[in-house]
Amino acid sequence: MRLSPRLKTISKFVEKDTLVADIGTDHGYIPVYLIEKGIAKEVIASDVNKAPLESAKGYILKKGLENKIETRLGNGLKVLKPREVDTVIIAGMGGILISEILSESSMIVKDIKNFILQPMVASEQLRRYLYNNNFKIIDEKLAKEDNRYYEIIKVQLGKDNIEDPIFLEIGKKLLENKDPLLDSFLAKKLKKIRKILKNIEENGNVFRNDKYNKLKIKYNKIKRMKESI
Ligand SMILES: C[S@@+](CC[C@H](N)C(=O)[O-])C[C@H]1O[C@@H](n2cnc3c(N)ncnc32)[C@H](O)[C@@H]1O
Numbered sequence: 116m117r118l119s120p121r122l123k124t125i126s127k128f129v130e131k132d133t134l135v136a137d138i139g140t141d142h143g144y145i146p147v148y149l150i151e152k153g154i155a156k157e158v159i160a161s162d163v164n165k166a167p168l169e170s171a172k173g174y175i176l177k178k179g180l181e182n183k184i185e186t187r188l189g190n191g192l193k194v195l196k197p198r199e200v201d202t203v204i205i206a207g208m209g210g211i212l213i214s215e216i217l218s219e220s221s222m223i224v225k226d227i228k229n230f231i232l233q234p235m236v237a238s239e240q241l242r243r244y245l246y247n248n249n250f251k252i253i254d255e256k257l258a259k260e261d262n263r264y265y266e267i268i269k270v271q272l273g274k275d276n277i278e279d280p281i282f283l284e285i286g287k288k289l290l291e292n293k294d295p296l297l298d299s300f301l302a303k304k305l306k307k308i309r310k311i312l313k314n315i316e317e318n319g320n321v322f323r324n325d326k327y328n329k330l331k332i333k334y335n336k337i338k339r340m341k342e343s344i
Pocket of ligand 1: 141162163189207
Protein backbone atom coordinates (compact mmCIF):
# COMPACT_ATOMS: atom_id res chain seq x y z
CA MET A 116 0.00 0.00 0.00
CA ARG A 117 1.35 3.44 -0.96
CA LEU A 118 0.58 6.40 1.25
CA SER A 119 0.68 10.07 0.33
CA PRO A 120 3.78 11.98 1.62
CA ARG A 121 1.64 13.59 4.37
CA LEU A 122 0.28 10.30 5.70
CA LYS A 123 3.63 8.58 5.34
CA THR A 124 5.38 11.27 7.38
CA ILE A 125 2.70 10.94 10.08
CA SER A 126 3.30 7.17 10.17
CA LYS A 127 7.07 7.67 10.54
CA PHE A 128 6.48 9.20 13.96
CA VAL A 129 4.68 6.10 15.26
CA GLU A 130 6.94 3.93 17.39
CA LYS A 131 7.10 0.18 16.79
CA ASP A 132 4.76 -2.22 18.63
CA THR A 133 2.52 0.51 19.98
CA LEU A 134 -1.21 0.65 20.55
CA VAL A 135 -2.53 3.49 18.45
CA ALA A 136 -5.76 5.48 18.17
CA ASP A 137 -6.35 7.31 14.88
CA ILE A 138 -8.91 9.98 15.75
CA GLY A 139 -10.83 11.24 12.70
CA THR A 140 -9.63 8.34 10.61
CA ASP A 141 -11.93 8.96 7.61
CA HIS A 142 -10.68 6.54 4.91
CA GLY A 143 -8.72 4.40 7.40
CA TYR A 144 -5.47 4.58 5.41
CA ILE A 145 -3.22 5.27 8.43
CA PRO A 146 -4.46 2.32 10.56
CA VAL A 147 -4.19 -0.12 7.64
CA TYR A 148 -0.66 1.09 6.79
CA LEU A 149 0.49 0.87 10.44
CA ILE A 150 -0.70 -2.74 10.72
CA GLU A 151 0.43 -3.87 7.26
CA LYS A 152 3.94 -2.50 7.89
CA GLY A 153 4.10 -4.14 11.33
CA ILE A 154 4.52 -0.75 13.03
CA ALA A 155 1.51 -0.77 15.36
CA LYS A 156 0.33 -3.81 17.32
CA GLU A 157 -3.33 -2.75 17.22
CA VAL A 158 -5.22 0.37 16.17
CA ILE A 159 -8.50 1.94 17.22
CA ALA A 160 -9.84 3.91 14.24
CA SER A 161 -12.50 6.43 15.18
CA ASP A 162 -14.56 9.12 13.55
CA VAL A 163 -17.32 11.41 14.75
CA ASN A 164 -19.24 10.96 11.49
CA LYS A 165 -20.90 7.74 10.33
CA ALA A 166 -20.11 7.99 6.61
CA PRO A 167 -16.29 8.28 6.96
CA LEU A 168 -16.27 5.54 9.61
CA GLU A 169 -18.22 3.27 7.24
CA SER A 170 -15.64 3.93 4.54
CA ALA A 171 -12.82 3.05 6.98
CA LYS A 172 -14.70 -0.12 8.01
CA GLY A 173 -15.07 -1.16 4.37
CA TYR A 174 -11.38 -0.63 3.69
CA ILE A 175 -10.30 -2.52 6.83
CA LEU A 176 -12.59 -5.46 5.91
CA LYS A 177 -11.26 -5.49 2.35
CA LYS A 178 -7.75 -5.78 3.76
CA GLY A 179 -8.85 -8.49 6.23
CA LEU A 180 -7.51 -6.51 9.20
CA GLU A 181 -10.64 -6.33 11.34
CA ASN A 182 -8.96 -8.40 14.09
CA LYS A 183 -6.22 -5.75 14.43
CA ILE A 184 -8.17 -2.54 13.79
CA GLU A 185 -11.28 -1.74 15.79
CA THR A 186 -13.57 1.03 14.56
CA ARG A 187 -15.47 3.32 16.94
CA LEU A 188 -17.98 6.07 16.26
CA GLY A 189 -17.65 9.13 18.49
CA ASN A 190 -16.26 12.54 19.31
CA GLY A 191 -12.51 13.00 19.78
CA LEU A 192 -10.80 11.08 22.57
CA LYS A 193 -14.16 10.28 24.20
CA VAL A 194 -14.17 6.97 22.31
CA LEU A 195 -11.17 5.81 24.40
CA LYS A 196 -10.92 4.33 27.89
CA PRO A 197 -7.97 5.35 30.10
CA ARG A 198 -4.67 3.60 29.18
CA GLU A 199 -6.20 1.77 26.19
CA VAL A 200 -3.58 3.18 23.78
CA ASP A 201 -0.15 4.76 24.09
CA THR A 202 -0.18 6.79 20.86
CA VAL A 203 -2.85 9.14 19.54
CA ILE A 204 -2.90 10.47 15.98
CA ILE A 205 -5.09 13.48 15.17
CA ALA A 206 -4.48 14.50 11.57
CA GLY A 207 -6.15 16.43 8.81
CA MET A 208 -8.19 18.77 11.03
CA GLY A 209 -7.80 22.42 12.00
CA GLY A 210 -5.36 23.27 14.80
CA ILE A 211 -8.11 24.75 16.96
CA LEU A 212 -10.27 21.63 16.65
CA ILE A 213 -7.24 19.49 17.57
CA SER A 214 -6.62 21.59 20.69
CA GLU A 215 -10.32 21.35 21.64
CA ILE A 216 -10.21 17.55 21.28
CA LEU A 217 -7.19 17.45 23.62
CA SER A 218 -8.67 19.84 26.18
CA GLU A 219 -12.01 18.00 26.34
CA SER A 220 -10.45 14.70 27.51
CA SER A 221 -7.81 15.44 30.12
CA MET A 222 -8.38 12.07 31.85
CA ILE A 223 -7.44 10.24 28.64
CA VAL A 224 -4.66 12.65 27.67
CA LYS A 225 -2.75 12.20 30.94
CA ASP A 226 -1.88 8.54 30.16
CA ILE A 227 -0.91 8.94 26.48
CA LYS A 228 2.80 8.68 25.71
CA ASN A 229 2.90 10.19 22.23
CA PHE A 230 0.58 12.45 20.30
CA ILE A 231 1.06 12.91 16.56
CA LEU A 232 -0.76 16.02 15.43
CA GLN A 233 -1.11 17.36 11.91
CA PRO A 234 -3.09 20.60 11.66
CA MET A 235 -4.35 21.65 8.22
CA VAL A 236 -4.55 25.28 9.39
CA ALA A 237 -3.87 27.24 12.61
CA SER A 238 -0.64 25.45 13.50
CA GLU A 239 0.42 28.59 15.38
CA GLN A 240 -2.67 28.46 17.60
CA LEU A 241 -2.15 24.74 18.18
CA ARG A 242 1.50 25.23 19.27
CA ARG A 243 0.41 28.05 21.59
CA TYR A 244 -2.18 25.74 23.14
CA LEU A 245 0.45 23.00 23.57
CA TYR A 246 2.99 25.32 25.22
CA ASN A 247 0.34 26.68 27.59
CA ASN A 248 -1.12 23.32 28.57
CA ASN A 249 1.80 21.18 29.67
CA PHE A 250 2.61 19.58 26.31
CA LYS A 251 6.15 19.37 25.00
CA ILE A 252 6.95 19.33 21.28
CA ILE A 253 9.58 16.63 20.94
CA ASP A 254 9.86 16.51 17.16
CA GLU A 255 8.48 17.98 13.95
CA LYS A 256 8.64 17.15 10.27
CA LEU A 257 7.35 18.79 7.11
CA ALA A 258 5.65 16.98 4.25
CA LYS A 259 4.83 18.43 0.86
CA GLU A 260 2.11 17.46 -1.59
CA ASP A 261 1.77 19.44 -4.81
CA ASN A 262 2.53 22.98 -3.65
CA ARG A 263 1.22 22.59 -0.11
CA TYR A 264 3.26 22.04 3.03
CA TYR A 265 2.04 20.09 6.06
CA GLU A 266 3.45 20.36 9.58
CA ILE A 267 3.54 17.13 11.57
CA ILE A 268 4.13 17.59 15.28
CA LYS A 269 5.10 14.88 17.78
CA VAL A 270 4.14 15.78 21.31
CA GLN A 271 4.48 14.38 24.82
CA LEU A 272 3.30 15.63 28.18
CA GLY A 273 5.71 17.92 29.97
CA LYS A 274 6.95 21.46 30.34
CA ASP A 275 8.48 23.28 27.40
CA ASN A 276 9.54 26.86 27.01
CA ILE A 277 9.65 28.98 23.93
CA GLU A 278 12.43 31.55 23.54
CA ASP A 279 10.82 33.48 20.71
CA PRO A 280 7.15 33.69 19.57
CA ILE A 281 8.34 33.01 16.01
CA PHE A 282 8.62 29.35 17.09
CA LEU A 283 4.84 29.25 17.44
CA GLU A 284 4.64 29.76 13.71
CA ILE A 285 7.72 27.81 12.66
CA GLY A 286 8.44 24.71 14.70
CA LYS A 287 11.82 24.98 16.48
CA LYS A 288 12.51 21.30 15.81
CA LEU A 289 12.30 21.92 12.06
CA LEU A 290 15.21 24.31 12.43
CA GLU A 291 17.19 22.09 14.84
CA ASN A 292 16.74 19.09 12.51
CA LYS A 293 17.43 21.13 9.38
CA ASP A 294 14.28 19.63 7.88
CA PRO A 295 14.93 19.07 4.15
CA LEU A 296 11.78 21.05 3.26
CA LEU A 297 12.40 23.94 5.64
CA ASP A 298 14.21 26.21 3.17
CA SER A 299 11.39 26.13 0.61
CA PHE A 300 8.74 26.27 3.37
CA LEU A 301 10.30 29.51 4.67
CA ALA A 302 10.68 30.89 1.15
CA LYS A 303 6.93 30.43 0.65
CA LYS A 304 6.19 32.20 3.95
CA LEU A 305 8.50 35.09 3.03
CA LYS A 306 6.82 35.47 -0.35
CA LYS A 307 3.40 35.66 1.30
CA ILE A 308 4.55 38.28 3.83
CA ARG A 309 6.30 40.32 1.10
CA LYS A 310 3.01 40.48 -0.79
CA ILE A 311 1.13 41.81 2.26
CA LEU A 312 3.90 44.35 3.03
CA LYS A 313 3.82 45.58 -0.56
CA ASN A 314 0.06 45.96 -0.38
CA ILE A 315 0.31 48.08 2.76
CA GLU A 316 3.17 50.14 1.25
CA GLU A 317 1.04 50.92 -1.78
CA ASN A 318 -2.13 51.73 0.14
CA GLY A 319 -1.28 53.41 3.41
CA ASN A 320 1.05 55.11 5.80
CA VAL A 321 3.60 52.44 6.67
CA PHE A 322 5.23 54.40 9.51
CA ARG A 323 2.12 54.51 11.72
CA ASN A 324 0.90 51.07 10.72
CA ASP A 325 1.27 48.60 13.60
CA LYS A 326 0.49 45.57 11.47
CA TYR A 327 3.13 46.65 8.96
CA ASN A 328 5.81 47.08 11.62
CA LYS A 329 5.06 43.72 13.24
CA LEU A 330 5.06 41.96 9.88
CA LYS A 331 8.36 43.56 8.93
CA ILE A 332 9.96 42.30 12.17
CA LYS A 333 8.56 38.83 11.48
CA TYR A 334 9.82 38.97 7.89
CA ASN A 335 13.34 39.80 9.03
CA LYS A 336 13.33 37.02 11.63
CA ILE A 337 12.24 34.41 9.09
CA LYS A 338 14.78 35.73 6.59
CA ARG A 339 17.59 35.37 9.15
CA MET A 340 16.31 31.89 10.02
CA LYS A 341 16.38 30.92 6.34
CA GLU A 342 19.92 32.24 5.96
CA SER A 343 21.06 30.24 8.98
CA ILE A 344 20.13 26.81 7.57
C1 LIG B 1 -10.15 15.65 6.51
S1 LIG B 1 -10.46 14.20 7.37
C2 LIG B 1 -8.83 13.64 7.77
C3 LIG B 1 -8.72 12.15 7.67
C4 LIG B 1 -7.38 11.56 8.08
N1 LIG B 1 -7.15 11.71 9.50
C5 LIG B 1 -6.26 12.22 7.30
O1 LIG B 1 -5.43 12.91 7.90
O2 LIG B 1 -6.20 12.02 6.08
C6 LIG B 1 -11.07 14.72 8.94
C7 LIG B 1 -11.92 13.65 9.62
O3 LIG B 1 -12.07 14.01 10.98
C8 LIG B 1 -13.37 13.71 11.39
N2 LIG B 1 -13.64 14.51 12.58
C9 LIG B 1 -13.89 15.84 12.65
N3 LIG B 1 -14.07 16.22 13.94
C10 LIG B 1 -13.90 15.11 14.70
C11 LIG B 1 -13.97 14.84 16.08
N4 LIG B 1 -14.24 15.81 16.97
N5 LIG B 1 -13.75 13.58 16.52
C12 LIG B 1 -13.49 12.59 15.64
N6 LIG B 1 -13.42 12.78 14.31
C13 LIG B 1 -13.63 14.02 13.84
C14 LIG B 1 -14.23 14.03 10.18
O4 LIG B 1 -15.46 13.35 10.21
C15 LIG B 1 -13.31 13.55 9.03
O5 LIG B 1 -13.59 12.23 8.67
